Amino acid sequence: MATIELTNENFSATIENNDVVIVDFWAPWCGPCRMFAPTFEAVSEQYPHVVFAKLNTEDQQELAASFNIRSIPTLMVFREKVIIFTQAGMLPKAGFEQVVQKSLEVDMVKVHAEIASQVTQPA
DSSP: OOOEEOOTTTHHHHHHTOSEEEEEEEOTTOHHHHHHHHHHHHHHHHOTTSEEEEEETTTTHHHHHHTTOOSSSEEEEEETTEEEEEEESOOOHHHHHHHHHHHHHOOHHHHHHHHHHHHHSOO
């Protein structure tokens, strides 16, 4: 699957309608972002059932700010609408492949149970 471009208009629908979405927060002027782009694209070809998306922080400043993006590139993995991984900085291909694989192995039943227990506990 080709990498998609996320905007304010399609962000929510993309997260809500896909089980796994991996987002690369980037900017055109960012050297490490440009160096990571071919790796992101190459790994996306290995996982056709995963949505790989790029969010240009220059064009989508409000959206990037809502996720507290302070440095780029930043990777964020959403599974079943839950952020299960966030990391700022460029990853080598093997490291990125490992992040994708481990993200797919996360037991989401446990994650949702943990979230539910945090919601029901008094502050």
